[in-house]
Amino acid sequence: MLTLCVLLPSRARRQLVTADLAGRIGAICLAFPEVTERPSHGAPTWFVRDKRAFVTLWAHGHHTNQFPHLWCAAPPGTQQELVASEPARFFRPPYVGGRGWIGVRLDAGIDWTEIAELCQDAYRVIAPARLVALLGG
Secondary structure (H helix, E strand, C coil): CCCCCCCCCHHHHHHHHHHHHHHHHHHHHCCCCCEEEEEECCEEEEEECCCEEEEEEECCCECCECCCEEEECCCCCHHHHHHHHCCCCEECCCCCHHHCCEEEECCCCCCHHHHHHHHHHHHHHHCCHHHHHCCCC
């Protein structure tokens, strides 16, 4: 079997990483009722009813967190619990961390089932009750 290895310029590699992560996370988030996607502060972000953000992807890092990660809205107490139990994977993000959001590292072994659960929890925190009821369970 012949394997072809192509080295891409740094910018092209960054675009592929961003597109892949944004595509996977977008597929999860856009499955929820009345969700839209648009850049916010230069990062792919998912909104409920095009108004309230619930997930932001920083595919190449942001400020002092120079690794791929998500910011997700979270139920009360979740941030403290996750950061305390797995500080290598979860952190308190700048700006939104004071509102209980969590940062989730995406640079080592992504568990897409867990990411889907975190995105759904984020949606449930931000979306109005009528939309949350459409999710069932």
